[in-house]
Amino acid sequence: MSYKQYYQGFFQRHPDSLHCAPHSHHYWPDVTRAAQLQYWDDTAQGVDHKWNQIFGERVPAVQTLLAELLQHPHPEQFVFASNTHELLYRVMSCFDLSQPVSILTTDSEFHSFSRQLRRLQERSNLTVTVVATEPFASFPQRWLEAVSADAYTLIFTSQVFYNSGVVGPDLNDWVPQADPESTIVVDGYHGCGAIPTNLSTVADRIFYLAGAYKYLQAGEGCCFMAVPKGCQLRPEYTGWFADFANLAKPQQGEVQYADDGLRFAGSTMDFSALYRLESVLQWWQQEQLSVDHMHGYVQQLQQGFLAVLDEVGHPLVNRQRLLVNSLAQHGHFFTFRLDNPDQVQQLAEKLAKAGIETDYRGNRLRFGFALYHDVADYQRLKKALSSH
Template sequence: MSYKKHYSRYLAEHPNSLHFAPHSHHYWPDVTRDAQLAYWDDSARGVDHKWGTIFGERVPAVQKYLAQLLNHPYPEQFVFASNTHELLYRVISSYAPNKPLKILSTDSEFHSFSRQIRRLQERPEVEFVSIATEPFATFESRWLEAIQQQTFDLIFTSQVFYNSGIVAPELNTWIDAVPSRTQIIIDGYHGCGAIPTDLASYADRVFYLAGGYKYLQAGEGCCFMAVPKGCQLRPEFTGWFADFANLAKPQKAQVEYADDGMRFAGATMDFSAVYRLESVLAWWYRDGLTVAAMHDYVKQLQQAFLTILDEVKHPHINRQNLLAKDLNHHGHFLTFKLVNAETVEQLAAHLSQHGIETDYRGERLRFGFAIYHDVEDYQQLKNALTQL
């Protein structure tokens, strides 16, 4: 089955390109254009009163879709922001800056987190423990050992690591070893909408972060966090949305927060991305297009891709240079670890000249897959590789 008809506008803009970077910036389906215009129309009709439509209709609709997508029992626990970093820092700001803060994470988190942690470590009160994800074969045991040996205030880990595509250990393999006072944050950005995810058992325990820029296909500007049911943290980094329902009431000396996910909300933002996300999730729901079905489709694409590599026998881009050989616990992009960054840059430039759009990080070259690919498209890749 081909899904290309749903992406006709983006594909028309790039008729000679094979986009192998949807894990970086996913093509938007056609439904998002109508959603963008719907936001304009609602703003024109409502002007200052549009917030009633946004918070009364659009936000609840997306909350319900996300809860269904992730099998999360509490739609009201989803809160939105322009980026995940904003939401992450609200959780961190719940801890007093003059008190000790001990954080566990890995060496493979996205740049925003790693940069923020480096800055926080300039505080003498902050202690950071980082576990190397490589070698992957022993990561799960080393991760669990770290959790068992020490007590942390905060644990942060990706669902799928952005620099490899490796799926992190399942929550049920380590969460029972975490004390109840420790906050757990899962960065689901490279997993949500790609890897089937079930949060039902963790809805009162885990913060789950993700957004529309990648596999949710709605573009930048719409990120969200599932907040544990009953969470009573009081983020210092807060805004007027965080108690929106009581805005008209007299404000007390004690800063109050919503009793649901909105306690981690910020302030005024552009909600057009929320409209776009609603349109994507509504399309999936309407057509019965599940994450599991898309994941199976992508796995078929990946196998077709690897078959072509086996045929071409390229000296660099080959199965032997895959960073992870086992694709059973893998996201929707494949990472090749090559001899050096210069080789990667040269290969990426050559591929781009032949309409093959990839992305790279240092000595790692990444190929991503999406449902707007067909197996037949990969003949273009085969032609490009044979000319390298």
Template sequence: MSYKSHYRHFFELHPQQLHCAPHSHHYWPDVTRKAQLEYWDDSAVGVDHKWDKIFGEKVPHVQQRLAQLLNYPAPEQFVFAPNTHELLYRVISAFAQDQPLRILTTDSEFHSFSRQVRRLAERPQVAVTVVATEPFDSFASRWSDALAGAAHDLIFCSQVYFNSGVIAPWVETWLDQVPSDTQIIIDGYHGCGAIETDLSRVADRVFYLAGSYKYLQAGEGCCFMSVPRDCSLRPEYTGWFADFNSLAKPQQGPIDYANDGFRFAGATQDFSALYRLAAVLDWWHQEGLTVAQIHRHVQTQQQAFLAVLDVAQHPVLNRSRLLHNGLAEHGHFYTFELDSAEQVSELAVQLQQAGIATDYRYKRLRFGFALYHDPEDFHVLTQALSKVG
């Protein structure tokens, strides 16, 4: 089945492009354009009272949709922010700055975390243990050793590594090694909406971070985090949304927090992205489109892509350069590691000139796959690869 008709507006503006960067900048389906206008109209009608609709209708609706998507038992535990970094830092800010903070993570975390934790590590009381994800086939064992080797206050690990597309060992496989007072954050940004995710058994134990920019297809500005029920952390980095229901009360005495996920909320933000996310999730619901179906569709595109590569026999861009830990279950993008950053940037530019959009980081060139791809789309690669070095 082809889903191209749902992305008409983006395709009309890029008619000659094979967009292989949805893991970075995903095309938005047409339903999001109507949602953007709906936000404008609601703002015009409601003015100051638009918040009544946003918090009374839209936020609970998206919370319900996310709970359905992730098999999460408590929709009210989802909190929203313009980006994951805000939510991440609110969790970090719940730890006293003058006390030791021991963090366990990997060397394949996105910059929102990796940059922040490098800065935190400049404090003498912060200790960061970093486990290399490669070689992938031994990571689970080495991660287990790190868990057993020392106590940690915070564990941060991706669901799908952004720099390879490899799926990490799911938290349930190692959760029993973690003390109950250790906070766990799973970065689901490259997994949510792409890989089937069931949070039902870990809902009261982990924070799950994700957002609408990648596979949820609604663009930037709507990230979210699930917060374990009965969480009593008191983030120092806090905003007025975090105790929204008490705004009419005197703002004196101890700082109070909401008793749900909004204890990690911030302050005023543009909720147009939440409208767009609602439109995408409603579209999936109306179509009966599940993450499992999306995943199978993408796997078909990935097989078609690899078949073209095998025929092309390009000296650089080929299966031998593909990073993976078994292709039966892999994220929705392929990453090829080449010899140098210069080689990657040159190849990416040549592909762009041939109408093929990719993206790259250092020595790694990434090709993403989406609902709006069909197997025949990748035939254009054959001619393009015959002309690029």
């Protein structure tokens, strides 16, 4: 079955493109346009009172949809923000940075976290333990050993690593081994909506970060975090949403927080992206597009993509250049390691001239897969890669 008919708004504007970068900037399905306009209409109707509708109807609806998607038992523990970094730093602001802080992470985390970490390392009381993700075969064991070795203030890692597409260790294999006092944050951006995810057994233990920009297909501006049930942390970086229910009461004495995920909320944001996300998740339910189904479809695309590469026999873009060969270890994009960054840039530019959009990081060339692809689309690679 083809799903291209659901993305006509984007295809009409890019009729000659094969967009192999959905892991970076995913096409939006057509249902999101009506959702965007609905936000405008609701704002015009409600004006100052639109917040009552947003927090009374829209937020609970999307919380429920996300909880169902991720098999999370507590919908009220989902909190929204414009980006994941805002939510992450809100968690980090709970720590007493005048005291020793220890962090365990990997060498493959997204720029916003790694940049923030480098800045925090300018503090003399902060220590960081970094586990290399490569070699990937031994990473699960090395990560488990590191998790078990100390009582860290913060453990931060990814469900799927952004710079490789490689799936991280199963949460159930290592989260129970962490010290009970350690705060655990999992970056699920490249997993949510792509990899079948069941948070039921770890929901009360981890903060799970993700957003709508990639596989949830609703664009920028709507990120979220699942907060452990009963969490009593008090973020120093806080805003008026964090105690929305008591806004009309006197704001005196100790700062109070909501008893659910909203304790990690911030301040005024554009909720049009929440509307778009709701429209996508509702569309998935209506069309019975489960994450399992979509993941299976993408894996079929990946097999077809590799079969075309086998026919082409390109010296740089081939199975041997993949960081990991097993489809079971991949999210929804492939990463090929070339010899140097210049080589990657030149090849990406050549593909772009042929209408094939990719993206790259350093010496790594990435190809992503989406519902709006068909296996037949990859025949275009033969011509684009034919002249070595």
